[in-house]
Amino acid sequence: MKLILLGPPGAGKGTQAKMLTERFGIPQIATGDILRGAVQAGTALGLQAKSFMDAGALVPDEVVIGIVRERLQQQDCVAGFILDGFPRTVAQADALQVSLESLGRRLDRVISLTVDADELVERLTGRRTCRSCGRGYHVTFDPPRSAQQCDACGGDLYQRDDDREETIRKRLTVYDQQTSPLIAYYRAAGSLTELDGMQPIPVVQEQVLVALQAG
Ligand code: AP5
Ligand code: MG
Ligand code: ZN
Numbered sequence: 201m202k203l204i205l206l207g208p209p210g211a212g213k214g215t216q217a218k219m220l221t222e223r224f225g226i227p228q229i230a231t232g233d234i235l236r237g238a239v240q241a242g243t244a245l246g247l248q249a250k251s252f253m254d255a256g257a258l259v260p261d262e263v264v265i266g267i268v269r270e271r272l273q274q275q276d277c278v279a280g281f282i283l284d285g286f287p288r289t290v291a292q293a294d295a296l297q298v299s300l301e302s303l304g305r306r307l308d309r310v311i312s313l314t315v316d317a318d319e320l321v322e323r324l325t326g327r328r329t330c331r332s333c334g335r336g337y338h339v340t341f342d343p344p345r346s347a348q349q350c351d352a353c354g355g356d357l358y359q360r361d362d363d364r365e366e367t368i369r370k371r372l373t374v375y376d377q378q379t380s381p382l383i384a385y386y387r388a389a390g391s392l393t394e395l396d397g398m399q400p401i402p403v404v405q406e407q408v409l410v411a412l413q414a415g
Pocket of ligand 1: 207208209210211212213214215216231232233235252253254256257258259260261264284285286287288292323324326327328336337338339341342362371397398399400401404
């Protein structure tokens with residue numbers, strides 16, 4: 201299964217991707233997670249990406265396109281993959297198309313999650329993430345059993361640097377301007393399913409699974 205999860209910051213892309221990864225045993229390729237890992241590790245990529253991420257802006261296309269192109273060639277992607285947070289611009293979508301064609305592969309489905317702006321802000325300000333396994337929580341909507349520890353692996357929970365209200369608003373504007381055109385792009389390609397991401401997490405998951413069967 202080769203899938204893109206599309207949607208604004210806080211729509212639930214990571215939450216749904218983690219559940220699909222467990223269910224199907226295919227990797228989640230989250231460019232945001234890869235970039236945060238690089239920042240944490242202090243690599244050249246991390247140094248380059250940090251100022252963009254802190255400002256809520258997109259990291260330049262050529263940087264993320266290169267990351268994904270290499271990632272898709274790895275052995276664990278043979279059975280399929282879930283792209284989470286990529287592509288985010290038309291240039292990235294075009295480049296993905298070229299990469300997949302060169303590997304002789306095609307996307308099965310693009311799932312777009314729709315959520316109101318006020319709800320997105322509430323979700324992101326309450327989000328907590330596990331430093332070890334990357335699982336996401338929400339202090340109200342999906343609370344961990346203990347405030348500081350991951351239920352799944354016992355790792356420390358942290359709040360992302362870009363989950364401050366001012367940066368969140370900037371990320372939402374960037375989504376509207378640079379990423380939302382991909383909805384029409386994939387609709388025209390006939391591979392888009394739009395889902396109501398305002399529903400509870402398990403309900404969204406169920407509808408994602410139905411969309412994948414239909415695709
Ligand atoms: P990235 O890490 O991709 O962040 P994002 O797109 O802003 O999306 P989020 O991870 O914030 O949201 P999500 O949809 O995964 O929501 P989640 O499931 O966690 O990117 C970060 C930065 O990296 C970018 O700003 C950019 O600088 C750079 N970058 C990354 N990719 C790039 C690219 N391709 N090109 C250029 N730059 C790039 O859920 C959010 C919260 O809501 C959680 O607390 C969760 O528990 C809760 N929740 C989830 N679903 C529900 C539900 N149905 N009901 C109630 N609560 C829910
Ligand atoms: Mg995410
Ligand atoms: Zn964990």
